[in-house]
Amino acid sequence: MRVKAIAIAGAFLCVAAAPVAAQTAAPTTAPAAKGSAADPNKVICEKQEVVGSRLATRRVCMTRSQWADLKNQDRQQLEKVQTRRAMSGQ
DSSP states (O other): OHHHHHHHHHHHHHHHHHHHHHHHOOOSSOOOOTTSOOOTTOEEEEEEEOTTOSSOEEEEEEEHHHHHHHHHHHHHHHHHHHHHHHHHTO
């Protein structure tokens, strides 16, 4: 009986901790200081979680300028979706 209770408690903790770990995941590199001249060709790697898996991660490496382009594309796509949604009245 005690073993069953410990197993249930352990399973509960694993399930409860997974969303918290996903929210606190951060890039592996610190952002550059605003005053310093950052090299746009410097390669920066980040660990990203694989969608549909609680444990799998993949390492994505791109140059600083590629990360900036990706960020701009994501922002433009988000603004486009928000504009469409506002115009349709939803």
